[in-house]
Amino acid sequence: MAxxxxxxxxxxxxxxxxxxxxxxxxxxxxxxxxxVFLCCRTLGLREDEIEDAASETFMAAYxxxxxxxxxxxxxxxxxxxxxxxxxxxxxxxxxxxQLLAEQDEQLADSRDIQALAELESKEQAxxxxxxxxxxxxxxxxxxxxxxxxxxxxxxIAKIMRVRQNTVKTxxxxxxxxxxxxxxxxxxxxxxxxx
Amino acid sequence: MSASKEEKFDKMLFQALQKHSEPVPADFTDxxxxxxxxxxxxxxxxxxxxxxxxxxASCIVLGVMAIVAVAAFPDIAVSFKELVGTSIDKITQTIGxxxxxxxxSPIRYEWQLYAVFAGVVGFAVCSLTDLLVxxx
Numbered sequence: 324m325a326x327x328x329x330x331x332x333x334x335x336x337x338x339x340x341x342x343x344x345x346x347x348x349x350x351x352x353x354x355x356x357x358x359v360f361l362c363c364r365t366l367g368l369r370e371d372e373i374e375d376a377a378s379e380t381f382m383a384a385y386x387x388x389x390x391x392x393x394x395x396x397x398x399x400x401x402x403x404x405x406x407x408x409x410x411x412x413x414x415x416x417x418x419x420x421q422l423l424a425e426q427d428e429q430l431a432d433s434r435d436i437q438a439l440a441e442l443e444s445k446e447q448a449x450x451x452x453x454x455x456x457x458x459x460x461x462x463x464x465x466x467x468x469x470x471x472x473x474x475x476x477x478x479i480a481k482i483m484r485v486r487q488n489t490v491k492t493x494x495x496x497x498x499x500x501x502x503x504x505x506x507x508x509x510x511x512x513x514x515x516x517x
Numbered sequence: 518m519s520a521s522k523e524e525k526f527d528k529m530l531f532q533a534l535q536k537h538s539e540p541v542p543a544d545f546t547d548x549x550x551x552x553x554x555x556x557x558x559x560x561x562x563x564x565x566x567x568x569x570x571x572x573x574a575s576c577i578v579l580g581v582m583a584i585v586a587v588a589a590f591p592d593i594a595v596s597f598k599e600l601v602g603t604s605i606d607k608i609t610q611t612i613g614x615x616x617x618x619x620x621x622s623p624i625r626y627e628w629q630l631y632a633v634f635a636g637v638v639g640f641a642v643c644s645l646t647d648l649l650v651x652x653x
Contacts, residue, residue, distance in 0.1 A: 345550060345553065348553065349546055349549075349550055352545070352546045352549050352550075353546050356546065357538070357539045357541055358539075360539045360540075360541050361539040364539065374545070377545070378548075378552060381549050381553075382552065382553070385556075446536075447529070447533055448532075448533040448534075449537075450533075451530060451533035451534060451537075452533070452537045455534070466530075470527075470530045470535075471534035471535060471537065498526075498530075501530065502526065
């Protein structure tokens with residue numbers, strides 16, 4: 324019963340959203356703003372660029388929402404727009420070469436992260452995030468989509484406009500690199516408690 | 518790493534990344550809505566401007582076409598003028614009886630027709646120039 328009520332509410336919300344209702348769009352922004360910011364940050368946009376790119380993403384979504392036919396889930400559809408906007412932003416500022424490059428200024432081995440952990444006694448989640456931020460941007464993007472957003476390889480391939488095998492390669496390499504970076508932290512005692 | 522360690526590593530990544538929360542400015546939604554309203558207003562305004570320009574352009578095109586027609590087909594223009602004159606006669610006779618004779622006569626002078634016509638075209642051109650210069 325509750326599921327059905329929620330489904331009906333979602334359908335009416337989507338209907339209002341497609342009709343260009345501002346209130347429904349505010350809900351949409353509230354629901355997905357963190358996702359869009361995360362996408363832009365994962366792509367390596369600077370702090371001052373993230374908000375601009377996020378605004379451009381939502382403006383594009385607002386203009387394009389009438390053409391949304393529901394072939395993909397709304398979140399996936401928005402991820403695609405955010406990803407494209409983020410890459411456009413990098414291209415505009417001639418930084419697209421950073422997408423596949425190691426983050427030079429951040430390039431570190433596991434000892435750096437260990438040192439960080441010891442010095443600042445950071446939480447494991449934060450350390451993992453920092454390690455992800457050290458990955459090449461496309462690997463990081465695939466990792467975030469897979470592990471954080473729980474997307475399937477097929478969906479990730481659609482969002483990133485690459486082949487599924489490419490996504491698998493990104494994930495494989497990223498996992499390997501993360502293991503190296505986090506070796507000292509997780510080591511033999513991987514903490515998987517809540 | 519053994520299979521179980523691989524799984525543990527995956528699980529750790531999954532849980533750790535799930536915990537990451539992305540900082541977003543508190544007023545981002547409000548600012549976004551404001552931007553959207555402004556964009557909507559700009560879109561409506563642009564639509565109105567295009568409509569106005571089209572209306573003015575069609576006024577000018579019709580005017581120019583009328584002038585060209587008068588110059589190119591004088592016979593048709595004369596017969597059209599007579600037709601209009603006859604129609605005005607009939608209308609004014611129906612409405613005003615004797616006083617109509619006075620009101621219709623000046624309009625039949627050709628120079629006055631051209632003066633009125635030139636005035637209308639001049640006004641249209643001025644309005645269009647004003648619109649184009651102010652909007653661009």
